[in-house]
Amino acid sequence: MAKPSDIRHDPFMDVPTSITLTERHLIPSISPYTICLNEVPVKNSPTTTIVRIIDIGDGAVHYGADFDEVAATPIEGQFFPDYNTSAYDSTWNTGTIQFSAADAGKGVEVTYLAKGTLTGVSCNMYPSWWRDRGDGSDGDFYPTGNVTISGRKNYRSVYIPAGVTVSVSGFIDIRCQGMFINAGTINASGGGGLAGQQVKIRNLYGANIGLNGNPGEPAIGGGAGGAAGSSSDSGYYGVNSSGTKIGGSRLSLDAAGVLAGCYSEEILGGGGGSSPGVYSISEGGSTETLSGAVGGNGGGMIRIVAKSHKNIGSYISTGLNGTSVTVDSAIQTGGGGGGGGVILVVCERNLSSGTASVGGGAGGSYGGSGGAGWYRVIELGVN
Template structure:
């Protein structure tokens, strides 16, 4: 019988090697539905009873409490946990799953686990999913627990994330968050700097500039707005493909250009991008990657076309377990007012992928 492809083993067993034990602390969310199992990020040291310490985390502040759960050797009840409940997989006592079983009474609760590990992620990669779905980084950026409004962008590699209620995390165009433990958002995440907007028509009645995508602006008297383009781009080549909302087209110029020429409204900026790769995710707050509204025409009497709304951006969440009772939006922006209103930007990409316990 072949060994399970998704269970890890101590690589030092039988090789005469010396294990360099390392102490770890991780934050996880107990799944809301069965099986109520959490998988540790490292191979834990084999002991019976274990040296694990599991405490509840305050769900308002993100701070660990002093209320510890009790380790048991049988099926756990409320306030209890059982480590490595499927040890001896494949008939080999050296297999170590790194799994912890909890009671249904604790489903959805946030916990902090402290334990001694082998100091290696020695394991066979699960080949059921694309490799980037399982890439949760190296934790080099530590725990992210902002106490006030802040801005982040680019690649972030956290051990855990806890955004309290009332705190806003602004994303500068795009971010890819790799999180080894729990990602918890009780506050607001918003992409505040979007993709460049399309311009309005110039005084000669030509289409204004427009980056790829979004809704085209509305023209007037034959001067059409800039056309929309694709809803796929790459904001940073180092981060693989990053989807983002396209900018809206600029509105066409108004009529009677010799006397009353007026510019069409500028297209709205496209929504930015956020990608979250985590062990577990809980969202009760908001994540917004919306397109901006198109601008209105500048002349109230001889109006040009309104600018097209920016296309919605991208929100991607991939985790073993996802609990989402918040608001996630990738809506396109409204068209600007004019002799003819600009079109509303198209919706972006919203994808939540729950992998289950592996």
């Protein structure tokens, strides 16, 4: 067993110190039915560690019975803290708590005297940020109604009840120290690459002019945006610098989805759909400008790094649809659909992956659909 590090120490008295911490965890549904605290608890007799059942099915915390501490294999309603450590201080233990199979899947709240962390908790087999569950500074996140969040969040624990939708503005990067339960919906649709913008019209007397729209913003890890289209091949579609119809380009899944998506902390998302150009008709000395269709934005990013993960609701990060417009009573134009976004979960214990939607948006008339994004749950399988 690794020795303690980051010790809470009083340099004047030259003795270890401790603080009281409270954490919320889910007991795994598979053997060995253990959870691991974020710090190492003090061994006391009688014990100062309190473990109790919690139920937050309605968004509020309801407490059940306290567990009894035992020094052997536990039965229902008991917990066994592992004190088998070679640490220099016998008051340290490993921070691992074992429960009975009869208590599998239950939520628990643990209050204990914390003395610091252990060495040897990182691994060069995966990036260090996979174990970065934040500092809990944003507290517990238990929304009871629909809410919009964005950016980096540092939660102690998360419970999103059924019927509640958490909308994501752009992207969300949730770091959760304890349990993460989603029974509702987290939706980041349209938060990725922007659709291509229509260019300004050039007014030329007596000529029909079709100007190309622009490609959507590229995808990093998510699905590619669809190309815009037109029933007239003389223009009205998004192009790249070579004049090829294209939506928001996509990096390969290997390069972006696996390497960038899993091994770096880049903000990912789906590509925006391409927008057609505008159509101008000049007759008799006057010019009429007719707008083409609009592409759809790509899906955004949902990233979750948690101790334990349970998704019995849904994650959504789809690309938005392109629109359709008929110009000059004849020419149909359609924006490309946005590419699907990125959903990435990194956890030590995964109790349920649930469902996720990362499809690309549909293209408008003659427009291409956006490509699919991706959803990954990475279970470290460690305490």
